[in-house]
Amino acid sequence: MKQAPNPGADRYALMEKIQMVDFALVELTLYLDTHPQDSQAIQQFNQLAVESRDLKTMYEKQFGPLRQFGGSFSGYPWNWGDSPWPWQL
Structure with a gap:
């Protein structure tokens, strides 16, 4: 028997x-503060920065705003009050 999809589990997995x-x-930021010439670490940092941005965009498309101070757009009506907040997951 196939299990029904669990959107809550998807939300938790993506947030994780x-x-x-x-x-x-x-x-990597802490490491690069003391090793600013490590090109491999810089490359890894840049790759992870893109991955972080993409994951957050994916999360917001599925579950709502995640980033504040202009980093995320609100739907209509204003949906910043919708729960759960990211730190409540």
Whole structure:
């Protein structure tokens, strides 16, 4: 028997991917602060930055706004109050 799709599980899985990529970006930022000439780390940082942006865009298309301060657009009507908030997942 095939299980029905679980949109909540999809939301959690996508958020977990976003958190993993963003964690790696923070770590690479700290590393690059002390190793600014490491071209391989810079390349990895840039690849992960694109991946983070794409994952967040995908999340927003499926589940609503994620980034504040102009990083995300609102639907109509204003949907920033819709839950759950990303930190509530």
